[in-house]
Amino acid sequence: EALLRDLAASIPGAMFRLARSPQGLWQFVYLSPGIEALFGVSAEQARSNYQLLRDRIHAQDLPAHDASVRAAAQASANWGHEYRICMPDGQIKWIQARADRKCDERGHDVWTGTLSDVSERKHMESVLKASEQTYRTLFETVPQGVVYQDAQGRITSANPAAQRILGLTLDQMQGRTSIDPRWHAVHEDGTPFPGEQHPAMLALRSGLPVKDVVMGLAVPDRGRAWILVNATPLFKLSQLEGVYSTFEDITERIQLSNELRRQASTDDLTGVANRRSLMARLTSEFER
Numbered sequence: 001e002a003l004l005r006d007l008a009a010s011i012p013g014a015m016f017r018l019a020r021s022p023q024g025l026w027q028f029v030y031l032s033p034g035i036e037a038l039f040g041v042s043a044e045q046a047r048s049n050y051q052l053l054r055d056r057i058h059a060q061d062l063p064a065h066d067a068s069v070r071a072a073a074q075a076s077a078n079w080g081h082e083y084r085i086c087m088p089d090g091q092i093k094w095i096q097a098r099a100d101r102k103c104d105e106r107g108h109d110v111w112t113g114t115l116s117d118v119s120e121r122k123h124m125e126s127v128l129k130a131s132e133q134t135y136r137t138l139f140e141t142v143p144q145g146v147v148y149q150d151a152q153g154r155i156t157s158a159n160p161a162a163q164r165i166l167g168l169t170l171d172q173m174q175g176r177t178s179i180d181p182r183w184h185a186v187h188e189d190g191t192p193f194p195g196e197q198h199p200a201m202l203a204l205r206s207g208l209p210v211k212d213v214v215m216g217l218a219v220p221d222r223g224r225a226w227i228l229v230n231a232t233p234l235f236k237l238s239q240l241e242g243v244y245s246t247f248e249d250i251t252e253r254i255q256l257s258n259e260l261r262r263q264a265s266t267d268d269l270t271g272v273a274n275r276r277s278l279m280a281r282l283t284s285e286f287e288r
Helices: 002-010 034-039 042-049 062-074 119-141 160-166 199-206 251-265 276-287
Strands: 014-020 027-029 079-086 092-103 109-117 147-151 156-159 210-219 223-238 239-249
Touching: 014 034, 027 042, 027 119, 062 079, 062 251, 092 119, 147 160, 147 199, 156 160, 160 210, 160 223, 199 210, 199 223, 199 239, 199 276, 223 251, 251 276
Parallel strands: none
Antiparallel strands: 014 027, 014 109, 079 092, 092 109, 147 156, 147 239, 210 223, 223 239
16 A cells, blocks of 8 residues: 555546446545645545546536446446546646546446646647648638648649649649659750759758759640749758748740740841841850
């Protein structure tokens, strides 16, 4: 008994044994001293009045708590549930309850288990959920395209902007790599852009970011689109596990630049090279 008391006092939270008689009456057979730090109620008080612990349960969580208890009782099953309690000083705690069910020699259903304070874990889960929601909102709403690729260069995810810019659905892109010939990638001068030189592939090989690369792609129903790409490798525990690329559609910028270049070097009336273009070509030939 002394050993049991020492063990019970050293375990975080509280241990309990709760019995339900065939008539449906509930009573704590045992509560460890840790219940007082957890609920602000002594073990003696809780054993004499089961309702004291129930009164601590947050009003919004009470229906689900009672439903879980009823379900375990009706099924004669183990019990597990998480709920909030309200302390007299206004503090809110998250409690995790776990108990195994057995039937004793008198026909009583008996649940033996633990009550633990999981407030810190719940807080971290809430922070993580908020962070994930913020990331998801940014991922879904930013005007720039974002594409994730695994360590083998296969596309695993793409945001709506990427699907719009590339003219492909996520299902059509998933599994593709940057070296897939269906991209028909080209440099600004129209020469082929080998897939091995794609910023994502360079980032995967080098483990370093690659920035501000211009490339043209064949886009369904649009012809050629021009994008400005940045690629960043992703590491986990010092191991390269993938890469994500961000890009913006600069098609209009490229087309405008080409048009200005044409206007600067071509006579509008005849369509042939103007004096400026002629002199530039002559200079080039003279140097050659």
